Amino acid sequence: MLEINNLCVHYGDAAAVRDLSLTLGDSEIVTLVGPTGCGKTSVLRTVAGLIQPSAGEIRIGKLRIDSKRNVPPEKRRVGLVFQDFALFPHLNVADNVAFRLKDRAPAERWIEQLGLAAHRDAMPDTLSGGQKQRVALARALAHAPALLLLDEPLASLDAALKAQLRWEIRQALKAAGVPAIWVTHDQTEALSVGDRMGIMCNGRLEQIGEPDACFRQPASRFVARFLGDAAFLPGELGHTHVHTALGDAPIGDGVPANPARVDVLVRPDDLSLTPSANGNSRIEWSRYEGETRLYGVRLDTGGELRVRTNHEHHLADGAAVDTRICAGHPLALFAPEPAARPAGEPVA
Structure with missing residues (x-):
């Protein structure tokens, strides 16, 4: 197409x-x-x-x-749908959707399907933002x-x-x-x-x-960082797993060609926290997110990671914890960057 x-x-x-x-x-x-x-x-x-x-x-x-x-x-x-809706302010919903259509049947179909039937005679300035966007979509689809x-x-x-x-x-x-x-x-x-x-x-x-x-x-x-919180841990390739200071993770596809040493992509959901006086890290800050909590964790080696847990899992700032990889799926691996970095590179 x-x-x-x-x-x-x-x-x-x-x-x-x-x-x-x-x-x-x-x-x-x-x-x-x-x-x-x-x-x-x-x-x-x-x-x-x-x-x-x-x-x-x-x-x-x-x-x-x-x-x-x-x-x-x-x-x-080609149909276009914009963020500003681009509706005709002097036309009601039905006329906006059917604009320049000889057969209004397609317009009526999409007015019904997108839940706009009760607003057929309404003017754009009386609609909510969501209703306006439904009108814009209905108009685009009605023109096939x-x-x-x-x-x-x-x-x-x-x-x-x-x-x-x-x-x-x-x-x-x-x-x-x-x-x-x-x-x-x-x-x-x-x-x-x-x-x-x-x-x-x-x-x-x-x-x-x-x-x-x-x-x-x-x-x-770049893709790793853009699509969510990302940190990179130094690791060493084994036969079936990559070994890091925070535990092992299975190896999948996309293993770098040559180096035995790699950087392992870890996201907040790939890590777990366990209170431990002899742990490898401490809680620096926390954010309540409703269903979850996001923690900023400082490793004893100096690096910083973000860890997401269930909202019922509450830890105080300064608490000693053990941070571990808990992901059961393969983690993405990258060839190490030339400049040496501490474990758990902070998110840019």
Whole structure:
């Protein structure tokens, strides 16, 4: 359905997207995530036809677009959903959704499916943020796009509504059978709604794959840090396990080619805390998160780690504890960086 080959986008002399290649299958949702200015929105705008590629090629079905061959946005059958909703303020919900449709049946279908029937005659300024985004989505789907592009669709909503609405949007996309690229800066959103996710940095696609694979086996230290709290422990490779000062972890795929010594990626959920007068660390701080608690732990060797526990597991600041690897799954391994670092490199 969508194929991007070696896409480059420049604004003057500045490169926003560099040699990006991506394919999108039928009914597939791909989330693009990365820090501000990484190029993810430029990818979306170029696919939509709002920006001309500087190099490379975009294929949308039988359409081919490159730096010399353009296809106007209205001929690409691409739907757009923005974070600011972009509704017509002078039209009610039903007319917004059915805008420019000769047959209003598709509009009525999505008004019903997205729970907007009771608001059919309401004006946009009377709707909540979540209702406005449902209207914007209904309008996009009612026009039967071949591809849907969502640019930070939940950025202006509160956290509780985000968690609910992202699943409603995903279910609507799957019901419509429409492939989509969903751009977000929210790692949790990207991990939870995408069939695959792509992580961008400085205009390049650092990694693309299933969310679980990107989180558990990141392709680079940047990806590891961007997708969550990350620390790196020095380790030594054995036959089936990697050995660290905090215990052993099984070895999986992606073992560095040569070094016997490696850096082991550990996240807060990969570690456990046990009160112990003879432990290897002390509690420096704690944060109550509702269902969990996050602890900052200072190792006797000088490094700092973050450890997440059940909310009922309460430890006082300064308490002596034993910190251990508790993960039963393989942890990601990296070749050591040239500069020596203390165990448990603090998160950048």
